[in-house]
Amino acid sequence: MHILKVLGALFKINVQQELAYRVDTLVNILMSMSWLAYELIGLAIIFGATNNIGGWRYGDILALLGVFRLINTFMMMIVWPNTEKFNRGIREGTLDYTFLQPVNSQFMVSFSRIVIWNAWNMLIGVVLIVIGLFFSNAAVPGIGSIASFLLLTFSGGVIVYSVWVVLISLTFWFTKFDNNVTLMQALMDTGRFPATVYPAWLRIIVTFIVPIAVATTVPLQALRGELTWWQVAVALLAGVVVFSLSRLVWVAGTRRYSGASS
Amino acid sequence: MQAMLTIYKRFWQVNWAEQWQYRANMIMYLAYWLVAPIVYLAVWTTIANTQGSVHGFTANDFAAYYLTLLPVDIATTSITIHILANKIQEGTISNELMQPVHPILTNTLMYNLAFKALQLAVFIVVWIVLVFLFKPVFTFTPLSLALVVPAIALGFTIRFLIDSSITLVAFWTTRVWAIEQFVNAFGSLLSGQFVPLALMPLAVQSVAHVLPFSLGVSFPVLLALNQLPPEQIALNFGLQIAWAIALGAVFMFIWRRALKQFSAVGA
Numbered sequence: 001m002h003i004l005k006v007l008g009a010l011f012k013i014n015v016q017q018e019l020a021y022r023v024d025t026l027v028n029i030l031m032s033m034s035w036l037a038y039e040l041i042g043l044a045i046i047f048g049a050t051n052n053i054g055g056w057r058y059g060d061i062l063a064l065l066g067v068f069r070l071i072n073t074f075m076m077m078i079v080w081p082n083t084e085k086f087n088r089g090i091r092e093g094t095l096d097y098t099f100l101q102p103v104n105s106q107f108m109v110s111f112s113r114i115v116i117w118n119a120w121n122m123l124i125g126v127v128l129i130v131i132g133l134f135f136s137n138a139a140v141p142g143i144g145s146i147a148s149f150l151l152l153t154f155s156g157g158v159i160v161y162s163v164w165v166v167l168i169s170l171t172f173w174f175t176k177f178d179n180n181v182t183l184m185q186a187l188m189d190t191g192r193f194p195a196t197v198y199p200a201w202l203r204i205i206v207t208f209i210v211p212i213a214v215a216t217t218v219p220l221q222a223l224r225g226e227l228t229w230w231q232v233a234v235a236l237l238a239g240v241v242v243f244s245l246s247r248l249v250w251v252a253g254t255r256r257y258s259g260a261s262s
Numbered sequence: 263m264q265a266m267l268t269i270y271k272r273f274w275q276v277n278w279a280e281q282w283q284y285r286a287n288m289i290m291y292l293a294y295w296l297v298a299p300i301v302y303l304a305v306w307t308t309i310a311n312t313q314g315s316v317h318g319f320t321a322n323d324f325a326a327y328y329l330t331l332l333p334v335d336i337a338t339t340s341i342t343i344h345i346l347a348n349k350i351q352e353g354t355i356s357n358e359l360m361q362p363v364h365p366i367l368t369n370t371l372m373y374n375l376a377f378k379a380l381q382l383a384v385f386i387v388v389w390i391v392l393v394f395l396f397k398p399v400f401t402f403t404p405l406s407l408a409l410v411v412p413a414i415a416l417g418f419t420i421r422f423l424i425d426s427s428i429t430l431v432a433f434w435t436t437r438v439w440a441i442e443q444f445v446n447a448f449g450s451l452l453s454g455q456f457v458p459l460a461l462m463p464l465a466v467q468s469v470a471h472v473l474p475f476s477l478g479v480s481f482p483v484l485l486a487l488n489q490l491p492p493e494q495i496a497l498n499f500g501l502q503i504a505w506a507i508a509l510g511a512v513f514m515f516i517w518r519r520a521l522k523q524f525s526a527v528g529a
Contacts, residue, residue, distance in 0.1 A: 024437075027437055027440055031440050031443065031444070034444060034447070035447065038447045038448065038451070041451060042451070042456060045451075045456070045457060045461065045462060045463075046305065046309070046457075048463065049309065049316045049317060049461055050309045050312070050313060050316065052312070053305055053308055053309055054308045054312070179287055179290045182290040182291075182293065182294070183290060183293050185294075186290075186293040186294045186296075186297045187293070187297060189297050189298055189301060190297065190301055192301070193301060193304070193305055197304050197305055197308040198301075198304045199304060199395065199396075201395065202300065202304065
């Protein structure tokens with residue numbers, strides 16, 4: 001597989017970059033630990049005043065925080081760093097070289113920068129999910145629930161990624177659109193809590209426009225066995241459809257690209 | 263004195279013109295500012311609606327609190343680190359050091375104010391929409407709104423001095439952003455940005471009263487909402503003045519050390 005070989009090479013380069021700044025990596029991991037402490041203190045304050053948020057108990061919210069961390073880590077590890085690189089490429093014209101390479105341009109734009117140390121955050125995410133489920137006294141999820149959880153988390157990640165592809169593709173039409181993802185970054189934080197607590201207008205935004213809730217609340221509902229099989233099927237189908245659409249937008253956008261100097 | 267005023271006026275004009283150029287970006291920055299308070303507002307409103315109230319706070323109290331917090335936070339926050347940290351690290355701050363005025367207390371200060379002014383102008387529209395959506399009943403009085411003006415001015419002074427002092431650490435280390443994030447995160451718990459301080463455990467509340475973070479957020483908000491007895495108002499104004507002086511001294515101390523440090527590196 002050609003593309004896997006490329007991915008392997010990119011991975012190696014990024015590990016080397018990380019190892020060149022070892023102390024930074026350590027500081028980053030310490031920072032991520034203190035963010036975790038901050039989040040847990042926040043939850044402790046909220047649950048000092050109540051025992052549920054719109055029907056979600058402490059364990060449920062903790063597990064949700066874990067799923068949020070998985071998605072948010074994917075963004076911090078791959079999506080945001082590559083956005084920075086992409087926007088600089090558009091501005092300075094270095095994107096030309098990406099298109100000249102004999103690899104799918106969308107792949108290179110999406111995965112050329114990988115901030116490796118964030119893998120640590122994925123681990124914390126998984127631990128939070130397990131501890132959360134334990135606290136919520138949920139029955140041990142069956143194979144079906146775990147499978148649909150994994151599939152939905154993946155498809156949720158794909159949906160968020162696809163929205164990102166559309167947003168950066170818009171830069172091909174509107175060159176000065178370099179705060180293309182700011183709104184998306186700002187809305188990420190809504191994933192820390194179940195979408196059901198938000199007022200209708202915000203729920204619509206985080207479900208349909210910037211679908212963070214689809215990637216956080218929905219998979220967890222599947223893990224807790226709250227979704228019927230057709231709801232899971234619709235959510236998965238949405239992933240395929242949104243990804244295909246974003247692919248079309250990217251291809252149309254690249255046809256318009258003419259380099260920074262021409 | 264007259265000369266100083268002219269200098270400030272000029273810096274204001276330059277920074278205002280510059281901000282006005284980027285007015286479209288302003289909407290994006292606003293989104294950042296808005297999301298966290300709206301998330302907390304939604305969470306607490308849900309809780310208050312389920313159990314009637316949270317330690318005496320009704321859903322309306324939360325809405326009034328957070329919707330007052332938003333403009334106050336914009337008015338008292340400081341963005342010095344975003345303006346200066348890179349300039350210090352790349353050395354381009356030397357241009358400003360050549361000028362015969364203190365760069366942070368003139369140019370950076372005016373940048374902060376111009377940014378705020380434009381941001382508040384854009385925010386008013388958003389605020390009206392939010393008030394329409396959440397329909398809070400505000401308990402403002404003419405006197406409380408008059409008193410909140412000096413409270414915001416002093417609150418900004420305090421937050422500006424804290425933020426600027428942290429920014430100066432960039433003269434020594436490139437990891438100044440990590441320090442800032444850390445202080446901001448725990449400052450937000452102790453300032454009332456996360457949740458009204460009255461809902462915090464008593465131990466945290468007493469820590470918050472000793473530290474300056476609440477003076478730029480919680481105090482002006484509660485003052486505007488007319489929820490503080492007169493002796494509390496007087497005490498908090500006193501604390502604001504004391505902290506402003508103390509932090510001013512700390513800032514000037516670090517500034518002098520930083521300048522020596524900088525010339526040593528540049529030579």
